Amino acid sequence: MELTGETRLFTREPMDLAAELAAGTYGPVIRDDLIAEIEAAGLRGRGGAGFPAHVKWRAVAANPGPRVVVANGEEGEPASRKDRWLLTHRPHLVLDGLLLAARAVGAARAVVYLSHADTVAAVEAALAERPPAMPVDVHVVAPTYVAGEESAACRSIGGGPALPLAKPPRVCDAGVDGRPTLVSNVETLAHAAWIARHGAAAYRGQGTPGSPGTTLVTLSGAVAAPGVYEVPFGPTLAELFDVAGGFTGTPAGFVMGGWFGGLLGPRHTGLRVTYEDVRAAGSGLGCGAVTALAADQDPLAVAAEITAWYAAESAGQCGVCVRGTAAIRDAFAALRDGAASAKDRADLARWGETLPGRGACAFLDGAAGWARTVLTEFEGVTI
Structure with missing residues (x-):
């Protein structure tokens, strides 16, 4: 497969208002039913779960107002830089998507949720360039992994700590200040703005039938x-x-x-x-x-390092998460050091299957995924 075709979001240099105007890519293009258009496009959320975007949008729109939309740019994932890149290179495209989402769900308030100084500067500069429209708030939070979880974002914007809440209720029913809230990753919003301008059929012109775009x-x-x-x-x-x-x-x-x-x-x-x-x-x-x-990297050493990070990053709210991430960390450290017992391996195999879905958010699922995938994928992992 030769990876050719147009790039829709990517640019080599940051684009300010003048650059977007020159390229003909500035300004939200209003469609009568953008939710139906993104459903036809098959747009999925780019924040991590890959959930169909239109489902969240419809759920918020169906609830009585006042409603809130949040552009989630709190990129706490250590290996990812794409949200920071997008916010510093195409902030106007993200803002177009945010305003379109607000219109589509009937929101009275729009917020950009950020944690890095470069993204805050880029978004504030872009807002200063734009003509008056719907007010957009910029909310800054300290960067942590769990701060990017949607209920943590709503909690922080409402004046609380950036920590996840148990569900239900979902944020589409009761998010910021108890209001129905759409929390959407900034890349998702950028794609929504592109779809509004070009349409679902054009969006599906790249990708596969099941994973378009x-x-x-x-x-x-x-x-x-x-x-x-x-x-x-x-x-x-x-x-x-x-x-x-x-x-x-x-x-x-x-x-x-x-x-x-x-x-x-x-x-x-x-x-x-x-x-x-x-x-x-x-x-x-x-x-x-x-x-x-790299060829000389030990998968057990990598697993031990990353699961130690999980244990350190736990919000500390759910006992099962605190204990589970620490236990997974300790078992991988023992495996790495050649000091593990048969019970350590058996425990990892069990935790990989039984821990997902046990916490208030999906954080524990990620740690459990390491237990499952390392033992499954690497035949050389022995006690």
């Missing part, structure tokens, strides 16, 4: 030119990394979907980068970040 990816690790790229869905992992100059050696595996998707073995170079194919392989696309492990 293009997506931003962050490629890192054993790759010639790490960075953010825009690609259509459908290439193999090997073809994806060719966009960044190819592997710098034979990869030892792939950290998928940021640190949330676990670890796939080197046999997956032919895996197609679509939601359905990656899910069938036991992982997930998540935020679109993929790290290729």
